Amino acid sequence: MRHFTSVNDIGDLKAAVREALDIKADRFKYNHLGRNKTLMMVFFNSSLRTRLSTQKAALNLGMNVIVLDINQGAWKLETERGVIMDGDRPEHILEAIPVMGSYCDVIGVRSFARFENKSDDYNEVILNQFIKYSGRPVFSMEAATRHPLQSFADLITIEEHKRVERPKVVLTWAPHPKALPQAVPNSFAEWMNAADYDFVITHPKGYELDPAFVGNARVEYDQMKAFEGAHFIYAKNWAAYSDENYGKVLCSDRDWTVSDRQMAVTDNAFFMHCLPVRRNMIVTDDVIESPNSLVIPEAANREISATVVLKRILESL
Ligand code: CP
16 A cells, blocks of 8 residues: 555455454554654644554554644645745645655645635645645545544444344434534545444535535435434534535534433444534433443554554555
């Protein structure tokens, strides 16, 4: 694997999960692979889990790690070509990226949707510039449209906990005070479709995701109906995707907050969320603290998904 930006880069999902569980049983098994290799993690946005789990994964593989927070201590970067740089951004990303590439062997990038220009977001302008100009393998640590390390960890978690071969998995929108990107739900949908689960998406009208990610999923606007008989509930907020309302918050109805009321109609479903989560907006205290909550094992599996991805990239160097 050279780059990792979506489910398409991971190949056979069953093999990937087997590899993940093998690594989970002995996470230092491939410690020799990263000797004298350096990972650079570049963050345009904040992180707790991605930062820590990816660094831990690199250490599992014997790599050295450098972390750059673009907005804390680095020069502000201009990202548009052709701009007269007379403002507050003294460095252009077209010089910065190859310079970063000269100091490392592999680059991880976190760059969220900015909601300024839908086309720039959905063309992954920042991530693709790293792929084009760094000269290094690049992996996404959450980009504008996808969060594949999270989705891979979600898949591992579902495979570890499922009680039936083809579980019913429900992705539900839930309220949030700020506009959030569609990367997590897009990516989750892409991976659930690839895994061929019984996959349902539920959200208020106006929150339809890009059809390219919805794929063969069933869309059900009645949340209670969507939850009936579910084995896994995956909650997430996202802002509107449509051209007319791109990046807007259209609904704040707390009837959509996941609570015991909805969980009662599931088949004793597990609750999942990528974290960080706003309690009593996305999910009630009772549900997230219940024995069926998988949020901690799901976050712990981020170390495993990142170890698999970095291992495969190192093997390709
Ligand atoms: N789930 C996730 O990516 O968490 P962070 O934003 O804290 O990295």
